[in-house]
Amino acid sequence: MEAVVVMKLPSFKSLAPNAISIASGHRSFSRVRRSSSLSVASSSATIATDSEPVSLGHSTRKDFRILHQEVNGSKLVYLDNAATSQKPAAVLDALQNYYEFYNSNVHRGIHYLSAKATDEFELARKKVARFINASDSREIVFTRNATEAINLVAYSWGLSNLKPGDEVILTVAEHHSCIVPWQIVSQKTGAVLKFVTLNDDEVPDIDMLREMISSKTKLVAVHHVSNVLASSLPIEEIVVWAHDVGAKVLVDACQSVPHMVVDVQKLNADFLVASSHKMCGPTGIGFLYGKSDLLLAMPPFLGGGEMISDVFLDHSTYAEPPSRFEAGTPAIGETIALGAAVDYLSGIGMTKIHEYEVELSKYLYEKLSSLPNVRIYGPRPSENVHRAALCSFNVEGLHPTDLATFLDQQHGVAIRSGHHCAQPLHRYLGVNASARASLYFYNTKEDVDSFIVALADTVSFFDSFK
Amino acid sequence: MNTGSSLKALASPPLISTSLRPKRKSFPNPKFSPKTIRCMLDSNINLNFGSNPNPPTHDFPVSYATVSLEAPLKTTTTSDKLHLLVSEFRSLTEPIDRVKRLLNYASTLTPLDDSARVPANRVTGCTTQVWLEIKMDEFGKIRFKADSDSEISKGFCSCLIWILDGAKPEEVMGVRSEDLSVMNVGVHGKAQSRVNTWHNVLLSMQKRTMALFVDADVAHRERDRPSHDLLFGYVNGSYMESSSSSKLPDYSISLLPLYYDFTI
Ligand SMILES: Cc1ncc(COP(=O)(O)O)c(C=O)c1O
Numbered sequence: 001m002e003a004v005v006v007m008k009l010p011s012f013k014s015l016a017p018n019a020i021s022i023a024s025g026h027r028s029f030s031r032v033r034r035s036s037s038l039s040v041a042s043s044s045a046t047i048a049t050d051s052e053p054v055s056l057g058h059s060t061r062k063d064f065r066i067l068h069q070e071v072n073g074s075k076l077v078y079l080d081n082a083a084t085s086q087k088p089a090a091v092l093d094a095l096q097n098y099y100e101f102y103n104s105n106v107h108r109g110i111h112y113l114s115a116k117a118t119d120e121f122e123l124a125r126k127k128v129a130r131f132i133n134a135s136d137s138r139e140i141v142f143t144r145n146a147t148e149a150i151n152l153v154a155y156s157w158g159l160s161n162l163k164p165g166d167e168v169i170l171t172v173a174e175h176h177s178c179i180v181p182w183q184i185v186s187q188k189t190g191a192v193l194k195f196v197t198l199n200d201d202e203v204p205d206i207d208m209l210r211e212m213i214s215s216k217t218k219l220v221a222v223h224h225v226s227n228v229l230a231s232s233l234p235i236e237e238i239v240v241w242a243h244d245v246g247a248k249v250l251v252d253a254c255q256s257v258p259h260m261v262v263d264v265q266k267l268n269a270d271f272l273v274a275s276s277h278k279m280c281g282p283t284g285i286g287f288l289y290g291k292s293d294l295l296l297a298m299p300p301f302l303g304g305g306e307m308i309s310d311v312f313l314d315h316s317t318y319a320e321p322p323s324r325f326e327a328g329t330p331a332i333g334e335t336i337a338l339g340a341a342v343d344y345l346s347g348i349g350m351t352k353i354h355e356y357e358v359e360l361s362k363y364l365y366e367k368l369s370s371l372p373n374v375r376i377y378g379p380r381p382s383e384n385v386h387r388a389a390l391c392s393f394n395v396e397g398l399h400p401t402d403l404a405t406f407l408d409q410q411h412g413v414a415i416r417s418g419h420h421c422a423q424p425l426h427r428y429l430g431v432n433a434s435a436r437a438s439l440y441f442y443n444t445k446e447d448v449d450s451f452i453v454a455l456a457d458t459v460s461f462f463d464s465f466k
Numbered sequence: 467m468n469t470g471s472s473l474k475a476l477a478s479p480p481l482i483s484t485s486l487r488p489k490r491k492s493f494p495n496p497k498f499s500p501k502t503i504r505c506m507l508d509s510n511i512n513l514n515f516g517s518n519p520n521p522p523t524h525d526f527p528v529s530y531a532t533v534s535l536e537a538p539l540k541t542t543t544t545s546d547k548l549h550l551l552v553s554e555f556r557s558l559t560e561p562i563d564r565v566k567r568l569l570n571y572a573s574t575l576t577p578l579d580d581s582a583r584v585p586a587n588r589v590t591g592c593t594t595q596v597w598l599e600i601k602m603d604e605f606g607k608i609r610f611k612a613d614s615d616s617e618i619s620k621g622f623c624s625c626l627i628w629i630l631d632g633a634k635p636e637e638v639m640g641v642r643s644e645d646l647s648v649m650n651v652g653v654h655g656k657a658q659s660r661v662n663t664w665h666n667v668l669l670s671m672q673k674r675t676m677a678l679f680v681d682a683d684v685a686h687r688e689r690d691r692p693s694h695d696l697l698f699g700y701v702n703g704s705y706m707e708s709s710s711s712s713k714l715p716d717y718s719i720s721l722l723p724l725y726y727d728f729t730i
Contacts (some may be wrong), residue, residue: 072561399616401593409561418593432595432615462617465569 044252056356058346063088064442069340074412077277077450082227082255082390082438084277087341091280098333106332107306107323112228124339125322131342132253132272133263134289141288141295141322142330147177148255149288150221150271152325153250154181156298157271158219164190166218169247171196171204171233172428173226176421178252182221191218198428199261201379202416203231210241217247224256226423229378230361230387231258241270248294254278255388258345258440260354264289281341282334288325295321302327353441360439360448361389367452368393368437371459392420392437395455398462400435406461411454488637544637547629548645568621575624589670594619596667600674602682607632608675612667622663630671638675643668 016062051140061067064086071078078086081328097234098120104113107119129137132243143149158181162168172195186193194212199205204222213220220242225232233250250271256262258279264272275286290298300307300318304327309317318324345353365381368374373396379385394400404417416436426432437451542550558564582599590594594616601609610631612623630638643665 063519277487399614400620402616405618406565409565433593462569465573465617 001124006145039308055444056348056352056441057360057447058466060088060442061444063090063344065089067442071412071414072409074410074449077411077447077454079437079439079443079447079451080414080416081391081440081443082278082420082436084283085258085280085440086442087280087337088344090183090344091282091337091340095282095333095337098336103333105329117332117336120279120336120339121330124335124342127339127342128287131256131346132274132289133265136263136292138322139264139289139295141290141294141325141448142335143286144284144331145277145286146252146273146275147286149286150177150250150252152288152301153273154185155225155292156301156325157248157294158182158191159188160186160299161187162186162191165216166191166214167194167212167214169190169194169209169212169217169220169222171209171222172198173204173231173422173425174255175227175252176325176423178221178223178250179424188453192216196222199228199252201385202377202429203229203379204233206234206237209238211246213241213245216247217242217245219248219250221252223252223254224258224262225388226378227254227255227390227438228392228420228425229433230390230392232381232386232388234326235267235269239270243268245287258356259350259388261350270294276338276341277336279338279341280344281338284331285334285338287338290321292321295325298325300324300327304328310331322400348441356441357389357439358386360443360445361387363423363445364389364391364437364439364448367448368455371395371452371456373397373459377434389440389443390432390436392436394434395432395459397466398459400433402462403435403455403458406458407451407454408459411450411457413451413454415451480628506569544629544641547723548641551625551629552645565618567692568625571624571628572617572620575613575620575627576611578611582611583613589667594663596623596663596670598623598667598670598674598678600671600678602635602678603632606634606682608638608671608678610671614663615662619663619667622669626664626667626671635675635679639672641672 067078067085069077072305078389098117102113102116102120104111106114106116106118108114125140125142126137128134129140136142141149141152143152158168162185166189168186168191170182170193172181182193185191189413196204196206196209196212199208204226209220209222220238222233222235222238224235226403235249239249248270251267251269253262253274255274255278257274262272269289270291273286277283277285297353298321302325304331307327309319353393362381365376365387368391369376374393376391376393378392380389381387395403400417404415407413407415416438418433420434420436426434441449522728555564555567558567561631578597578599583597587597587599589598594614596619597612597615599611603609608630612627614620614623629650630641646664646668
């Protein structure tokens with residue numbers, strides 16, 4: 001009880017140098033002993049010594065003003081990063097700077113502002129290319145988001161390369177954005193979708209995937225890191241297997257690019273997609289990485305300005321990639337700000353971000369799994385199994401939406417509830433919905449502690465109504 | 467929890483003051499004080515459905531209203547009820563109190579039979595599962611039952627049913643989701659968020675009321691029934707086209723303003 005108070009007291013600034021960690025005490029809110037009070041041991045609050053370095057979470061929080069606010073009377077604890085990340089000041093400044101000083105259309109005007117906007121826009125493409133180690137920035141096509149990038153591949157590559165009887169391999173854990181476009185394309189082409197299910201560890205069954213690959217396989221479209229299970233797929237191996245039969249591989253890297261080093265040359269994937277808004281960048285911009293030769297052979301996705309070379313009344317000739325796939329005026333400021341986000345992330349270092357998140361992830365899993373009646377989906381962490389820094393879970397007898405509503409209203413803790421755009425996966429897991437707490441590098445162990453205390457309180461609240 | 471308005475005793479769907487539970491335990495978290503939750507129960511404007519002759523059973527003692535309260539209650543209209551509920555929720559300024567109130571109402575909702583928990587009865591667009599069963603009784607009144615896998619959603623349903631069960635079709639159609647925005651919990655006054663259960667359940671009630679009404683109308687076309695063209699001129703605040711009176715009007719459900727009726 002006091003622990004709650006203690007945690008509320010220090011503001012971020014006072015927390016930073018002397019991190020106060022609340023040891024998970026004895027919590028009794030099991031439904032058997034409903035009348036017993038929730039007691040979080042308050043005695044074991046420990047003060048970190050000065051020699052302990054400030055965590056990445058503490059040192060970066062200052063860049064995110066949004067995190068320093070009260071929500072519903074409590075300090076905001078933002079744990080919905082898998083849905084979208086917050087944006088650091090540097091990104092907001094880049095956006096502001098563009099609109100304030102050089103807003104202009106790209107690739108069109110010869111005037112100063114347009115030239116400047118074009119330079120910055122193309123610089124952002126280079127930054128993104130470098131960030132994922134593409135060999136050439138022309139392999140980066142800007143889209144509105146990852147969803148549009150997948151649709152681009154589905155409509156452009158898929159419609160012109162898939163025939164009746166061809167097979168596209170997916171997993172049941174894909175986000176809707178990596179299922180629905182393929183359903184549409186399979187209806188149009190007669191290609192067959194095959195789904196890899198989960199194994200006993202609750203991760204996509206990689207052996208099954210391997211066996212599924214045959215000469216009929218034309219494409220394997222899978223996530224890198226699952227937004228629900230927190231598991232990751234061995235993309236390098238999958239690519240080798242797929243290429244052996246001449247199939248292409250599309251990687252949905254929405255949940256990996258923001259959190260770890262992703263090297264497209266090392267992965268050797270044919271296509272890779274991600275969204276800016278999950279990696280500290282603005283909404284409205286995402287990208288497709290595609291190998292040059294593939295992009296070059298693909299027909300346009302949308303028609304309009306920018307993507308053509310010459311237009312006659314009866315036909316047009318198309319520009320080279322990436323312009324071919326970027327019809328119309330792009331989200332210029334947002335793209336430039338994505339470049340700033342990439343700079344910001346690189347400034348910290350993706351390895352450092354990943355290492356910190358691995359630690360946070362372990363902490364989250366440990367704390368959450370210590371609560372009674374909590375079921376966490378996805379693999380158990382171990383020496384060789386590293387989970388992404390998120391946990392999708394359910395508390396027995398409590399709807400995740402009720403839980404999320406109470407966490408928000410009473411504790412200012414933001415988590416997601418629902419099916420997280422992965423309905424087939426939830427169906428497979430035998431539930432309609434789950435709650436999900438997802439972290440990013442600006443989260444701290446204190447955030448996790450606050451969440452756990454709040455969750456325990458939420459459970460006891462709803463139990464009292466049963 | 468209720469402010470001292472004159473509506474105090476009326477200010478909740480189940481209308482007579484009674485403790486939900488004989489004893490409420492105290493919570494250790496200082497954030498929500500162990501206030502007594504008052505759930506008001508009434509036998510006149512009852513929460514159980516007209517089609518159900520049995521009063522709802524409660525696992526807590528119910529003390530009934532003073533006689534003086536009964537008379538006005540009997541004449542309470544849909545819009546009176548709506549006002550009562552709105553003023554009740556308006557008086558609950560702490561979100562926690564709204565949640566508690568909703569959970570109280572949830573506990574008074576008669577569960578739906580499994581046979582009614584079918585896909586055809588699902589209310590789409592909610593992050594929780596909500597089932598809605600709707601019938602027209604022999605007096606042409608609309609009878610609703612609903613259920614959810616979420617307690618908070620159940621609370622919403624309970625309130626909506628209290629307002630609309632037994633109402634005439636035009637009364638059902640006349641409620642606008644904006645009217646309910648003050649009762650939101652967790653969506654911060656956004657009447658038309660796609661996670662807003664109030665909005666989705668209300669729209670579903672209206673959509674299906676209209677479908678029922680049109681069916682009934684077709685069945686009774688030959689008899690002397692007033693045209694319902696005017697009735698559905700406005701649905702949920704939006705104008706609906708009605709075709710010429712010579713042929714059956716096309717009350718296409720897609721004309722309803724289902725802006726956010728997407729499953730997420
Ligand atoms: C794994 C995964 N794929 C795809 C997406 C879709 O991203 P967007 O909505 O930005 O297109 C998401 C976002 O939720 C995701 O987590």
